Amino acid sequence: MKTKIISPDNLHAQQWAAAVSAANPGFSVGTLVQPLHAVNVLVNGSRPDLVVVEVVSAKDFDALEALANAHPEIDYVLVGAELSTDLLMRAMRAGVREVLPAPASA
Numbered sequence: 208m209k210t211k212i213i214s215p216d217n218l219h220a221q222q223w224a225a226a227v228s229a230a231n232p233g234f235s236v237g238t239l240v241q242p243l244h245a246v247n248v249l250v251n252g253s254r255p256d257l258v259v260v261e262v263v264s265a266k267d268f269d270a271l272e273a274l275a276n277a278h279p280e281i282d283y284v285l286v287g288a289e290l291s292t293d294l295l296m297r298a299m300r301a302g303v304r305e306v307l308p309a310p311a312s313a
Contacts, residue, residue: 209253210234214261214286215242219309223259223286244270254281261286261309268297275302 210227214220220238228236237255239246244266258281262268275283284305285298298306 208234208257209255210236210257210259211255212236212238212259213243213246214238214240215263216240216261219261219286223261227259243267243274246270254278257282257284259284259286263288268294271303272297272301 208231210231212220212223212227214223217240220240224236224238227234234257242264243260243262244264258274260267260271260283262271262285271283271285275281279302283301283303284307285303286307286309287294288309290306290308295306
C-alpha cells in the first residue's frame with residue numbers, strides 16, 4: 208500500500224512514517240514536509256492509497272476537504288493537536304477515515 212505522510216513539521220513526519228512502517232511493514236511510506244495547502248498530493252500520476260495529514264490551519268483543512276472530495280478512492284487519516292468536536296465532525300463529513308492525536312505513537 209502506498210502511503211503519503213504530509214506534515215509541516217519534519218520531526219512529526221518522521222515519527223508518523225516510523226509508526227506506520229513499524230505497524231505495517233509492507234507499506235511504502237513517503238513523506239512531504241510542507242503544509243497540506245502548499246502540496247500537490249497527486250504528483251506525476253502517483254496516487255497514494257492512504258494519506259496521513261497533519262492539519263495545523265484552516266487553509267490545510269480546506270485543502271484536505273477539497274482533496275477528499277476530488278479523490279474519494281483514497282483513504283485519509285487526519286492528525287491534529289487540537290481535536291475539537293467541530294474538527295471531528297468536519298473531518299467525518301470530508302470522508303476522513305481516522306483522526307489521531309499528535310504527536311505520533313506506536
